[in-house]
Amino acid sequence: MKNTIYRNDGNSDDYIIQNKFTAYLTSALMGHKSRYLEKQATIDKHEFLTAEDETYFMGNGFESEIEQIHTFTDAMFMIENNNLRQFLTGLKERQFKILILRVIFELPFSQIAFIMNEKESKVKNCYYYIINRHEKEERG
Amino acid sequence: MAGFNMLLLKTKQGDTEAMEILLNSYKPLMLALSYINGVFNEDLYQEFQIIFVQIAINKNFS
Numbered sequence: 001m002k003n004t005i006y007r008n009d010g011n012s013d014d015y016i017i018q019n020k021f022t023a024y025l026t027s028a029l030m031g032h033k034s035r036y037l038e039k040q041a042t043i044d045k046h047e048f049l050t051a052e053d054e055t056y057f058m059g060n061g062f063e064s065e066i067e068q069i070h071t072f073t074d075a076m077f078m079i080e081n082n083n084l085r086q087f088l089t090g091l092k093e094r095q096f097k098i099l100i101l102r103v104i105f106e107l108p109f110s111q112i113a114f115i116m117n118e119k120e121s122k123v124k125n126c127y128y129y130i131i132n133r134h135e136k137e138e139r140g
Numbered sequence: 141m142a143g144f145n146m147l148l149l150k151t152k153q154g155d156t157e158a159m160e161i162l163l164n165s166y167k168p169l170m171l172a173l174s175y176i177n178g179v180f181n182e183d184l185y186q187e188f189q190i191i192f193v194q195i196a197i198n199k200n201f202s
Contacts, residue, residue, distance in 0.1 A: 018144040020201045025166065028195060029173050029188050036184055037176065121179050128182050 047108045087134055098126050151196045162196060163189065 008015040091099065094116070101112045109127070113120040150158035170192065174185040 014143040014145050017148070017201050021148070024199065025192060025195055026169065028191055029170065032187065032191055033173055033184065036187065125179060
């Protein structure tokens with residue numbers, strides 16, 4: 001069977017079925033992607049920061065969350081899973097903050113980006129990088 | 141290597157090895173479509189894999 005990156009001539013039954021499958025799959029994936037983007041756009045529309053949110057994060061609320069991150073750093077020594085503890089202690093401070101803000105505080109990426117003073121896409125990339133790295137290390 | 145039709149039939153019968161071969165052969169396509177504004181979207185990639193499995197198992201192409 002030829003990989004999808006190579007075109008086949010469509011001469012045999014096998015190739016015809018493969019072409020049909022590829023065409024159906026591609027259109028299904030493209031359709032799903034456009035629906036996914038629409039969904040994300042509506043979510044993003046409702047996730048923007050209001051003036052109240054901004055004053056909240058500029059004020060005491062934001063500082064108390066950063067303080068809580070330090071208490072999480074201390075609490076890491078109590079994690080019984082050796083692999084997880086080693087993984088968390090190996091993270092950079094920025095990566096650890098993003099992970100805590102997302103996983104523990106369950107903040108949307110837009111708010112994390114605001115707190116960290118970074119672009120939202122950078123924060124997203126960093127978060128998924130950490131998750132992927134952890135998955136890879138778990139698999140060995 | 142077995143033909144595409146054979147792999148598809150085996151996948152429908154629940155052969156995980158055949159499914160893996162099929163999935164790997166379509167991985168580049170799914171990866172390419174998983175980028176949004178130049179950023180790889182893990183969630184979208186996983187949803188693509190689910191769609192792939194649903195199509196491979198439920199849809200008839202012969």
